[in-house]
Amino acid sequence: MELVECRLAVDDLDTFVAILGDVGDRHGVTVQAFDARYVADRRHLERAVELADRAIDRGENIAHDRAVEILLYAAxxxxxxxxxxxxxxxxxxxxVVLIDADPTLEAEGDAGTDEPAALEAVADLDAVLTREPTLEFVDESTLCAFFEITDAERAATDASLPTLVRERVVLLEVEK
Incomplete structure (x- = not known):
């Protein structure tokens, strides 16, 4: 899994999503863009990818598209x-733009699977204003509100906020 941490300027969202899909198709990868305020850390996205792939392997996926399945788990x-x-x-x-090789293509030995080339293609998009760290600045109030993590819950544990967010990711699997 590769990540492009950046500042984006998106004029037309549908066009931008289509461009990301084209990059993914060209390089045999899944590309999904996230508002960095909603991402707790790199492990948050890694776990979402793991669980999405497991659901797809088991035929238990919610979405038909791997990028959307990853988004569902991340959220x-x-x-x-x-x-x-x-x-x-x-x-x-x-x-944060996630780039991850499609495991079904990797298993088939598809020579078109190329995360580094996809990363470069994403980084070169006109919408990418600058590449800059975005995961090191955690927006605690946004994460707590989005993932419904209460002050009482935080006070009752010594777990970090990213750990509590990852717990919500795993709970999606349990709630199916």
């Missing part, structure tokens, strides 16, 4: 419209 939600809040929107956004 800890079964409803696509609610999970989309975690994605990027039109305008300028601190973002």
């Amino acid at each position: 800890g939600r079964r409803q696509i419209d609610r999970a989309l809040e975690m994605g990027v929107a039109a305008g300028e956004t601190r973002a």
Whole structure:
């Protein structure tokens, strides 16, 4: 899994999503963009990918598209419209763009699977204003509100906020 941490300027969201899909298709990878305010840390996205792939392997996936399945797990939600809040929107956004080789293509030995080339293609998009760290600045109030983590819950544990967010990701699997 590769990540492009950046500041995006998206004029037309549908066009931007289509471009990401084209990059993914060209390089045999899944590409999903997230508003960085909703991502707790790299492990949050790694866990979402792991669980999405497991659901797909078992035929228990909610979405037909791997990128959307990853988004659902990252958001800890079964409803696509609610999970989309975690994605990027039109305008300028601190973002994290996930690039991950499709395991079904890797298993088949597909020579078209190329994460580094996809990363370069994403980084070169006109919408990427700058590459800059976005995961090191955790927006605690946004994460707590989105993942419904209460002050009482935080006070009752010594677990970090990213750990509590990852717990919500895993709970999606339990709630199926």
